[in-house]
Amino acid sequence: MSLVVPLNTASSQSFSPPQPPSWQLVAWMPGEVRCGGTAIAAAGVRRPFTAIRWGTGHATPAAATYRFRIDAAGRPLSIRREGMAAPWSEDVAPSLAASRFAAGAPQADCTIRYTLRATPPEETPVGDLISYSLTPQSGKLPPDGWARIQSPTASCLAEPRPRPLVAAYPNFDTLPATPGVKHWTMVAYDQDSRGRPIHVRTTQGTGSAALDRAAVRAMRKSRFTGGATTGCLYPYWRAPITLAAPEPPAQDALRPVDGNCPHSDDWTTPPTLRYPAAYQRRAIEGWAVVAFDVASWGELGNLRVLASEPTADFGEQAIHVLRSARKPASATGRSGCVDRVIFKMGYGGFPPAEDPA
Template sequence: MIDFVMLLALLPATAAPAQEAVRKPAMVPAPRPIPAPPIVADQRQMLTWQPTILRCEGRPITATPMRRPLNALVWSGFQTKPVSFAFSIDASGRTLGIRRQRDNGAGLAEDLGPALAATRFPAKAPRGDCTIVYAPQMTSMAETPIAELISYSLAPEMGALPWAGWERIAGTGDCRDEPRPQALLQAYPDFRTLPGTPGARDWSMVRYDLDAKGRPTAVGTLTGTGNAALDAAAVTAIRASRYTSGARTGCQYPYWRAPLVLAPPPMPPEAAFRPTSATCPAGRDWTTPPVLTFPEAYRRRSIEGWAIVTYDLAPWGEPGNIHAVAAEPSADFGTQAEAVVRGARLPASDRGATGCVDRVIFKIGPRPGPPPPPPF
């Protein structure tokens, strides 16, 4: 058993033969001008995923709270269908065994599984046979709630928020008029002392005005994820900030706290998956070592996981018959672990081997924080 730990060309003109008379070219009408395309409003929409069916063993259940999947930016007319997951809940209220049942999300549903992994339910007896269905909802920039626009702008995975969205966020006021006020002193909370949320990023949007000397006034929380400590610290930070002189109204600035690491549940013993007839050697002298790649959607939420992979070895050292026989908190970690083993190679042997079992552990390492955002 081995543990893998993550850390168009122009045609040439031809001369006319000398004996041919030069003919007057025929009159050809000028082509009709091509009209300019009509100017239309931005046709991009906000895609949000809403949980519609949520039950265990046939009975409705309620999360405390339900972690929302990240929003996506799509073009008008984009179509997709609901996506469903099966899962279980342990005694602490944590979701486990997450596996996708139906996916027509066209690549825009990769955060559904991670969001479910970060969701908590009331602690009680373990529950199985659980199902959740996420339904897509598309809204125009004019219809999307302000909080959803801000949430997307802080993690614009599908490109920058359209101008119409920024106009909605800005609202009334002249803080975005040129020349915009510049920060002379931008204060920040000590994020290390603030409570965070495992598997979910918290954010707070602060609204404020500026007096003639560039001092913030009328400071308050506009909206956010509901982290009261972050809201209070963000208001304090803006009050301590200073900007270039000139009275302004309707200024905004966002602060966010990175997700806390959501550690994986305990792993079962490796011996439970090793067949008694196994011939795989205990050690692994890789000629092509495994390339350890963390599932990006889970890395973004700081969700750790693991998988136990079984496989056989061909005489030329290539793994085959690869199966993730266990993975938590989501089958996505098993899929990634299979890819890790599939790309590795061992030395050639006379007969190959059977019954190999390896553990692939996906662990979040230290990483630098994001750069500070520009003022809104």
């Protein structure tokens, strides 16, 4: 739509073109870990994925606390959030579940406090902008974010841009992988007159030396259209391998002795299996044991989580999974029912893990 101002207008008002909306990259930064009131080393704590906040409001809580325990292998378990969930925090518990502490020293009553860091694009570390672009939580990275990543003077950006003739990739299955952690590297290169990558090097990444080397080798084998260019970038990433859940308890171990619920898996409307997206991104498995009663017409009620691992989120998701299910009608209904909901990657109708290639 065009705005037309008549030549005979008496107004001297000028009209400015609309400005693009402002945004910030928000990151929950892990802080001190304390177990039983004593600070412990936290070198293995993973950072949550970042997100975009549009506008410059500051009504968001500035901190969030999580409670957990550490098993003998150094794995955080029984992760629970204190209070209500804060915006953009859906990856905080999954990132903590993917973290590791020193083995051989199990701990109880542990806490970690995360603080919110919000930065405009011009102040955000370039590595954080690249990381967001590879795992976008709030839509695509805006153009002014990309301008921080890739120089506007790069001839690789000029149209027509180079197109791949031969796109080589590492054999990702042979590269070291970390359960629950996505490793990435950004490769920079120029291009000679025959479309061969030259001056190939890594610029940013998560520090996987094997991925860095394999990415450089793959780029050197690739070929492109467009002749000589400079300032090209291309990311490679190694998807996380599955982080298996700890062994769940036997279903009957938590069944009340006075219940009248039969040992059966009869459903008139089976549960709808929905894997929690934040854990699917990190390939983290989990389980929950849920108790419930059944009305005479088959509706489930009084649902409550008896146990869940590695985080409370799997218990909340299990409630959602079972809430829409129905049991057969009965004369008196049932009480003391207990069911396990197992969240397993690529099994039972759940989606498979991300394919890095």
